[in-house]
Amino acid sequence: MKCKKCGGKAVINMPQHNMGLCKDDFLQWLPEQMQKHIKKQKMFTPEEKILVAVSGGKDSLALWDMLNILGYQADGLYIALGIDEGISYSSESQRLTEKFANARGLNLHVVNMTADYGIDLPTLAKETRRGRDKPCSSCGLVKRHEMNRIARDFGYDVLATGHNLDDEAATLFSNTLQWNGDYLIRQHPVLAERDGLARKVKPLFRFYEKEMAAYTLLRGIEYIYDECPFAEGSTSTQYKELLNQLEHEHPGTKIHFFTKFLSAKKKGLFAEPTTKIVPELHICPKCGQPTSAHEICTFCRMMDRVNQ
Numbered sequence: 001m002k003c004k005k006c007g008g009k010a011v012i013n014m015p016q017h018n019m020g021l022c023k024d025d026f027l028q029w030l031p032e033q034m035q036k037h038i039k040k041q042k043m044f045t046p047e048e049k050i051l052v053a054v055s056g057g058k059d060s061l062a063l064w065d066m067l068n069i070l071g072y073q074a075d076g077l078y079i080a081l082g083i084d085e086g087i088s089y090s091s092e093s094q095r096l097t098e099k100f101a102n103a104r105g106l107n108l109h110v111v112n113m114t115a116d117y118g119i120d121l122p123t124l125a126k127e128t129r130r131g132r133d134k135p136c137s138s139c140g141l142v143k144r145h146e147m148n149r150i151a152r153d154f155g156y157d158v159l160a161t162g163h164n165l166d167d168e169a170a171t172l173f174s175n176t177l178q179w180n181g182d183y184l185i186r187q188h189p190v191l192a193e194r195d196g197l198a199r200k201v202k203p204l205f206r207f208y209e210k211e212m213a214a215y216t217l218l219r220g221i222e223y224i225y226d227e228c229p230f231a232e233g234s235t236s237t238q239y240k241e242l243l244n245q246l247e248h249e250h251p252g253t254k255i256h257f258f259t260k261f262l263s264a265k266k267k268g269l270f271a272e273p274t275t276k277i278v279p280e281l282h283i284c285p286k287c288g289q290p291t292s293a294h295e296i297c298t299f300c301r302m303m304d305r306v307n308q
């Protein structure tokens with residue numbers, strides 16, 4: 001296959017775009033495309049300070065790399081959850097994230113659950129009995145709380161995460177199967193800032209996982225190959241496999257599914273209903289962060305319970 005731009009040897013075939021590209025053209029094309037979507041979706045401007053949530057995986061490291069190449073002021077945030085039973089998932093992903101940041105002289109914030117809160121995530125989930133065998137619901141809660149806290153305390157304008165098209169399509173698939181109206185209304189690559197919650201953006205929302213893997217490989221970025229051990233057998237992994245089968249038969253399925261959902265929303269398909277779906281927020285008296293819970297926020301209540 002030939003590169004559509006220069007006629008050289010293509011290293012990646014992207015049937016959904018009806019094009020293949022050589023290494024140099026692909027490494028130029030991807031950040032350019034991302035820049036285009038950042039502008040189009042009004043995610044942030046070059047004057048704004050960005051906090052990138054980095055996990056040590058390919059997507060978040062590639063995102064941080066591209067923002068850096070494009071000249072944005074982007075610092076990283078790594079949350080050490082302490083998932084180290086069996087395989088050293090957390091310590092290895094932290095090592096790779098720090099290596100990446102040091103090699104480029106980038107600023108990285110590290111939150112360490114054990115050092116900062118005295119408990120690692122798997123123990124926290126067990127002790128508070130949130131989620132029967134998987135700590136994912138506590139994990140989501142901790143990550144949201146800590147990302148927002150660091151963004152607020154250090155004055156970042158926007159919080160960026162490395163969700164790619166495969167992640168977004170799988171989430172949309174799940175929300176559609178359950179007709180989860182609240183989530184469908186809120187699913188978007190840009191969530192505006194409100195009531196003390198930082199603006200959240202997903203600059204990779206148009207890119208296939210395959211493209212992100214190719215980017216990190218071609219850029220020589222070292223990342224953690226293993227998935228979090230708790231991701232195994234999750235429904236979102238199953239939905240991704242199903243969508244991959246469809247994509248294989250009908251290239252473009254995922255990108256159409258997600259981008260047409262966004263256009264349908266723009267045309268008013270999921271107009272805000274008259275009843276309040278987005279809950280009112282108030283400030284948690286303990287940590288000062290916004291919450292929809294009564295009085296003390298869920299994060300602080302969870303921490304109180306384990307510290308009792």
Ligand code: Q46
Pocket residue numbers: 135136137139140228229230231
């Ligand atoms: S939620 Fe669950 Fe993930 Fe947290 S515990 Fe692992 S699989 S990392 S995105």
Ligand code: ZN
Pocket residue numbers: 284285286287288289296297298299300
């Ligand atoms: Zn709180």
